[in-house]
Amino acid sequence: MQTNVIINGTQRRLELDPRTTLLDALRHHLGLSGSKKGCDHGQCGACTVMVNGRRINACLTLACMHDGDEVTTIEGIGQPGNLSALQEAFVSEDGFQCGYCTPGQICSATAMLEEIRNEWPSHVTDDLVGGAELTNEEISERMSGNLCRCSAYPNIVEAIRKAAGKGA
Amino acid sequence: MTEQFKMDAPATERRLDDMAQGLVGAPLDRPEGALKVTGTATYANEWQIEGMVHGVMVRAPGNSGRVVLSNREAVAKMPGVLSVIQDDRLLRNPAQGTANKAPVQGAQHATYLGQLIAIVVAESFEQARHAAQALKVTLENGEMVPVDPATAAVEPQEDQTLDQGNLDGAMSEAKHSVDVVYTTPSHSSSPMEPHASIASWEGEDLTLRASYQMLKYNRNELADSLRIHPDRVRIISPYVGGGFGSKLGLAPEAVAAAIAAKELGRPVSVALHRQQVYEATMRRSETRQRLRLAADSDGRLSGFGHDARVSNLPGETFAEPVLQASHFLYAGANRKMSLELARLHRLCAGSVRAPGEAVGVTVVENAMDELAHEVGIDPVELRLRNIPEKDPESVKDYSSRRFREALQSGAEIFGWAKRPGVKERRDGEWLIGYGMASAARINALMESQARVTLLPDGTARVETDMTDIGTGTYAILGQIAGDMLGLPRDKVDVILGDTNLPPAAGSGGSWGASSSGTSVYIACEAIRRQLADRLDVNEHDLMLKDARATYANQTKALTDVLQGDEIAKLGHVLPGETSDAVRQATFGAYFAEVAVHAASGETRVRRMHGSFAAGRILNAKTARSQCLGGMTFGIGMALTEELTFDPRDGHVVNHNLAEYHIPVNADVPQLTVELLEERDDWASPLQAKGIGELGICGAAAAITNAIYNATGVRVRNYPATLDKVIVGL
Ligand code: FES
Ligand code: FES
Numbered sequence: 001m002q003t004n005v006i007i008n009g010t011q012r013r014l015e016l017d018p019r020t021t022l023l024d025a026l027r028h029h030l031g032l033s034g035s036k037k038g039c040d041h042g043q044c045g046a047c048t049v050m051v052n053g054r055r056i057n058a059c060l061t062l063a064c065m066h067d068g069d070e071v072t073t074i075e076g077i078g079q080p081g082n083l084s085a086l087q088e089a090f091v092s093e094d095g096f097q098c099g100y101c102t103p104g105q106i107c108s109a110t111a112m113l114e115e116i117r118n119e120w121p122s123h124v125t126d127d128l129v130g131g132a133e134l135t136n137e138e139i140s141e142r143m144s145g146n147l148c149r150c151s152a153y154p155n156i157v158e159a160i161r162k163a164a165g166k167g168a
Numbered sequence: 169m170t171e172q173f174k175m176d177a178p179a180t181e182r183r184l185d186d187m188a189q190g191l192v193g194a195p196l197d198r199p200e201g202a203l204k205v206t207g208t209a210t211y212a213n214e215w216q217i218e219g220m221v222h223g224v225m226v227r228a229p230g231n232s233g234r235v236v237l238s239n240r241e242a243v244a245k246m247p248g249v250l251s252v253i254q255d256d257r258l259l260r261n262p263a264q265g266t267a268n269k270a271p272v273q274g275a276q277h278a279t280y281l282g283q284l285i286a287i288v289v290a291e292s293f294e295q296a297r298h299a300a301q302a303l304k305v306t307l308e309n310g311e312m313v314p315v316d317p318a319t320a321a322v323e324p325q326e327d328q329t330l331d332q333g334n335l336d337g338a339m340s341e342a343k344h345s346v347d348v349v350y351t352t353p354s355h356s357s358s359p360m361e362p363h364a365s366i367a368s369w370e371g372e373d374l375t376l377r378a379s380y381q382m383l384k385y386n387r388n389e390l391a392d393s394l395r396i397h398p399d400r401v402r403i404i405s406p407y408v409g410g411g412f413g414s415k416l417g418l419a420p421e422a423v424a425a426a427i428a429a430k431e432l433g434r435p436v437s438v439a440l441h442r443q444q445v446y447e448a449t450m451r452r453s454e455t456r457q458r459l460r461l462a463a464d465s466d467g468r469l470s471g472f473g474h475d476a477r478v479s480n481l482p483g484e485t486f487a488e489p490v491l492q493a494s495h496f497l498y499a500g501a502n503r504k505m506s507l508e509l510a511r512l513h514r515l516c517a518g519s520v521r522a523p524g525e526a527v528g529v530t531v532v533e534n535a536m537d538e539l540a541h542e543v544g545i546d547p548v549e550l551r552l553r554n555i556p557e558k559d560p561e562s563v564k565d566y567s568s569r570r571f572r573e574a575l576q577s578g579a580e581i582f583g584w585a586k587r588p589g590v591k592e593r594r595d596g597e598w599l600i601g602y603g604m605a606s607a608a609r610i611n612a613l614m615e616s617q618a619r620v621t622l623l624p625d626g627t628a629r630v631e632t633d634m635t636d637i638g639t640g641t642y643a644i645l646g647q648i649a650g651d652m653l654g655l656p657r658d659k660v661d662v663i664l665g666d667t668n669l670p671p672a673a674g675s676g677g678s679w680g681a682s683s684s685g686t687s688v689y690i691a692c693e694a695i696r697r698q699l700a701d702r703l704d705v706n707e708h709d710l711m712l713k714d715a716r717a718t719y720a721n722q723t724k725a726l727t728d729v730l731q732g733d734e735i736a737k738l739g740h741v742l743p744g745e746t747s748d749a750v751r752q753a754t755f756g757a758y759f760a761e762v763a764v765h766a767a768s769g770e771t772r773v774r775r776m777h778g779s780f781a782a783g784r785i786l787n788a789k790t791a792r793s794q795c796l797g798g799m800t801f802g803i804g805m806a807l808t809e810e811l812t813f814d815p816r817d818g819h820v821v822n823h824n825l826a827e828y829h830i831p832v833n834a835d836v837p838q839l840t841v842e843l844l845e846e847r848d849d850w851a852s853p854l855q856a857k858g859i860g861e862l863g864i865c866g867a868a869a870a871i872t873n874a875i876y877n878a879t880g881v882r883v884r885n886y887p888a889t890l891d892k893v894i895v896g897l
Contacts, residue, residue: 019294028293033214034207036409038360039442043825046360074207083202091201094793097638099204100361100409106205136838144832147825149360149410150638151800152793153836 003064007032008076018064023047025063026073034074034103038147045146048104048111049073055111057145074103077110086110086163095159097150105146109160112142134164171694171737173686175613176744178849184689184784185847187651188713192644192854195789196657200407200642209407212379213364213439220366221250222293223428223438224300225421226286227447228278231513231817233310235276235285243288243303248295250434252303254286255427261516262449263389263417264486265382265676270393271417271516272483278307279481280513281819282447287424289436313513315818317454317479320510325487330495332561333502335460338471342462344542345471350459350531352886354811355452357520358830361409362445367425368435375402378422381411382674383633387667389418394426406665408637408675412801413519414449415637416676446823451811452520453478453488455527459535462502467543467550472500472560474532479510480517488517489524493608493865494532496566496751499556514818519676521801522861525609530805533605533869534884537876541590547873548579551606551757559751567611567746567850568857570781571755574844575606578779581842582759591880598763600774601878605869607756607780609678611848611857613743616683617670620649620691621736622699626715626726627659634672634684635665638797639860640790644681645688647787648854652692654712654726670738678754678858681786683741686852691739698735699726746850754862756780758799758870764878769894771875773803777840778867783848783857791859795841798863804831805864806871807887 003014007030016025023040026032026049035058038046042060049058050072078084086106089095096102116138119131124141132138139157148156184192203209228235237243237254244252258275260283275285288303290296314320339345365378374396380386383403391398408415421438429436440448455478462471476490487509494505520526540547555571558564579585587602594600618632630649636642646660653660663669673683693707700707703719711718715726746752761775778799785791808829812821822828841863847855872888875881881896 017292017294019298024293027214031216032207033210036207036211036361037213037439038362039825041442041824041826043442044360074205077206079206080202080208083205087202087205090205091197094198094789096201096204097640097790097793097797098360098408098410099200099209099638100211100359102204103207137834140833140836144834147360147830147832149358149412149830150793151797151831151836153800153831153833154796154838155793156833157838 001064003067005066006070008072014063016063020063021059022061022063022066023058026058032073032075036100036103045108046101046104048107048146050107050111055108074107077106085166089159089163093155093159093162095156096152101146101148105156108143108146113164169737170740171690172740173690174742174744175746175852178746179853180849182847182855184651184854188711189651189654191647191650191657193785193788196643196647196787198640198643198790199646211361211407211409212377213437215366215377217366217368217435220435220437221289221291222296223287223289223425223436224296225284225424225438225444226288226300226303226305228281228283228285228307229305230278230307230310231281232313233278233307235278236306236308237286238304238306243299246299246302248290248292249299250289250432251428252286252288253428253431257393257423257427259393259420259423261481262419265416265519266385267417268385268388270389273393280515281817282515284420284444284448287428289428289432315513316815317477317510317512320512322477322508322510325507325509328491328507330503330505335471335473335502335504338462338502339460342470343465344463344539346459346461346535346539346542348459348535348538348884350457350534350884352455352527354454355520355805355809356446356811356828357412357414358828359410359412359414362440362442363415363419363421363449364439365422365425366435366437367429369429373400374426376422376426377404379408379415380405381408381415381635381637381676383635383667384671385674386418390422393423403667404665405635408635411637411675412521416519419449442825443823446820446828447515450518450520451515453480453517455488455490457490457531459531461535461539463539463543467545467553469498469500469554471502472498473504475506477508477510479512482511484516486518490528492524492610493529495561496559496753497532497608498554499560503561514813515820522609522864525865529608529866530869533866534872537873547604548575548584551575564751567750567752568783568846568848569755570844570846574755574779574781575757577842578757578759578777582777584759590877595763597766599766599878600763601874602761603870603874603877604757604759605866605873607758607862607866609754609862609865611752611754611851612677612679613747613852614673614679614683615742616673616687617738617740618672618684618687618691619670619736619738620688620695621734622653622695623734624730624732628653628655630660630662630688631669632664632672632684633667633669634680635675637675639675639680639794640787641680643790644685644786648685648688649692652689653695655715659715678861682852682854682856682858685786685854685856686741687739689853690741691737694737695735699729702729750850752851754782754857756862758867760870760874762871762874762878764875764893769890769897771807771888771893773837773871775837778863779842779844780862781844781846782859782862783846783851784855785843786856788843791843792841794860795863796839798861799839799867800831800836801864802867803835803871805886806868810887
């Protein structure tokens with residue numbers, strides 16, 4: 001089945017088994033293994049990518065459902081030698097250990113900061129309108145779809161604060 | 169050239185203190201960080217190999233009986249399917265850590281529900297998954313087998329039995345005593361990267377790209393499983409997406425991939441799916457623990473009793489070493505301990521982060537909290553009064569032990585003095601409580617090798633089959649070599665995770681950093697001697713810094729000393745007499761503040777602090793992260809983590825990350841960690857001990873003790889879920 005997707009700014013034509021998830025399309029067919037598979041069931045967030053600017057679990061969607069969509073993966077966010085502010089902050093704050101959840105955390109955080117800028121409330125936001133401060137509580141709440149068994153959570157929160165302070 | 173070193177005497181020279189480069193201990197970033205944050209570090213299931221096909225494993229639907237694949241021919245004809253393999257070499261369960269040989273094998277009979285008994289291989293992952301789901305597995309002539317540890321037959325572990333003095337007498341004479349039973353459930357390591365292997369053969373030579381913690385053992389386990397010579401096996405594992413014990417020993421997917429790849433003559437990739445990780449890798453055994461503490465009116469212990477029951481599959485010798493730290497943590501002249509192993513048909517029990525202490529110290533620390541309330545003294549004070557002068561059983565001295573300082577300093581940092589009385593503090597709908605617990609974990613040095621090469625251009629290369637499972641190996645080995653050879657961190661290249669490199673101790677048991685670090689240190693010392701020879705000075709008079717050698721009032725660039733040569737040395741460390749001469753362990757203390765909802769019984773951890781002493785800290789940043797990770801495992805253990813087994817057939821009911829509740833970001837406050845300055849000359853020439861597991865060894869008790877302080881409710885069956893708290897509110 002043919003699908004045309006814009007991945008990290010480049011138009012890609014995919015000819016895939018319709019059962020192929022977006023995650024497996026990236027990992028097995030496009031050589032983009034930065035997106036990780038932790039559960040394949042939408043339970044861990046390791047596969048988080050952005051589709052048309054919004055974060056989603058790439059394991060929970062089929063590649064063929066994304067004809068014409070713009071997909072941003074960790075490879076599109078920054079590369080060694082050209083790190084995004086968030087990626088840099090994850091390194092300096094040790095926002096990871098094994099690194100397996102990390103691309104998902106960073107994709108998720110990138111989109112999350114945009115959600116805050118757009119004044120989307122979360123479960124812990126006091127008022128549904130008017131936006132939210134970037135408190136530890138807000139960050140933790142909004143990042144809780146991304147599991148980290150190495151439990152770098154306190155450092156992930158620090159990294160996000162640091163990068164956000166630099167306008168990430 | 170090999171430099172061998174055996175740890176037979178304390179290393180009082182503390183040479184790392186004198187090195188000029190100043191790398192060891194510094195909170196340096198991980199050198200592989202840029203790869204990990206950009207998704208360019210390659211994990212096991214991410215190698216793209218020409219002609220690779222995909223295998224998906226299939227499980228037994230019951231816990232007993234002969235396996236029958238009733239529609240095997242039909243499945244073999246499904247689109248893309250290349251083979252349906254049921255082979256007697258498939259592993260019944262993973263190898264235990266450091267087993268060094270094949271575990272029980274066989275795919276003809278089921279022993280537990282979830283056992284992986286076949287593999288279906290197809291051109292694509294989607295085809296293989298579909299075919300694996302279509303394969304009908306039935307079991308014939310099954311029997312009723314025990315699945316419940318409370319009723320299964322037990323085997324006393326005689327070598328774990330201790331009877332010193334008269335505990336019964338001490339209990340009856342004690343002014344204050346505690347006699348309590350606690351239970352802890354089974355836990356899952358749940359690394360974020362599922363177990364995965366890609367096998368490819370070239371003739372009779374097998375290469376396995378996989379995710380393992382201890383490659384030199386895994387290589388032998390794989391060779392033994394396949395009945396081939398270990399020289400034929402290479403395992404590559406540069407990045408491991410977490411292990412926490414579950415990747416210590418070879419797991420079923422590795423052997424399945426190797427068998428399938430051989431049969432098909434093509435590389436085969438096999439990744440366990442998340443449910444299979446839960447059902448067919450390792451669990452921490454559930455425990456039932458009875459603690460008996462006898463104390464005088466001041467809370468000084470006269471008796472200490474610890475009896476535990478754990479479980480495992482038939483044929484497995486591993487019994488969760490629950491009593492490990494009970495032998496040396498606290499005083500008490502009259503001591504009694506025992507461990508028994510129930511035989512049952514649940515998935516294999518093995519090492520999960522800090523086997524033994526994670527659950528053993530936790531329950532000891534709950535019992536100590538109960539005793540502190542009996543006696544009516546501050547729980548910190550109770551611990552301080554019971555720090556033994558010498559090991560209470562062997563009467564050996566301790567190596568370094570800043571246990572007292574950790575308790576006192578941790579209490580100070582946390583603000584323990586402001587702790588409320590039981591059920592005394594309230595914040596709106598939330599009941600607030602403080603709790604504390606001690607931390608303790610045994611320390612070990614293991615055989616390990618590394619090659620260090622000083623290159624003509626004044627850079628160095630460190631090579632060993634040691635792994636970095638998130639523990640910081642890439643960082644610390646470069647820091648040790650950089651300090652010893654006087655090179656900035658970025659002039660040292662660290663290459664890990666390949667059995668073609670010198671065999672290391674592996675990542676596990678908290679011994680990885682000190683053991684592999686020592687092998688690097690030994691190799692570097694030999695290189696220093698050779699440099700000194702070239703300069704005709706005593707090695708101890710040679711100062712190396714920023715790739716320059718300073719000696720006898722002269723300075724020379726290393727490149728000039730080397731004059732186009734390279735110097736390569738193999739460092740080889742062996743444990744020696746210091747292992748037994750003294751009691752070696754790491755210590756610490758945890759402090760937690762919880763809020764328990766007065767109506768629902770929900771517990772939130774508001775603050776948590778840990779103070780730890782583990783010898784020399786090799787990298788303050790990665791060591792702290794290890795402690796954060798351990799403490800978070802403690803939060804999970806205290807509040808949510810529990811493998812649930814179906815009482816009818818023993819299968820794991822909550823076999824996924826939605827139902828086995830590991831802590832999420834919102835469950836974990838901004839934990840704080842203090843690493844106490846310490847040197848342990850008995851542990852290694854680095855004066856470093858292990859820190860990877862210390863953070864979990866008692867952590868959960870600080871939280872459950874805080875729940876008691878907040879609510880007056882003692883939850884003695886972990887985890888402290890709301891249903892158990894609310895009944896007492
Ligand atoms: S792999 Fe997609 S959420 Fe876990
Ligand atoms: S860094 Fe290992 S799971 Fe997050």
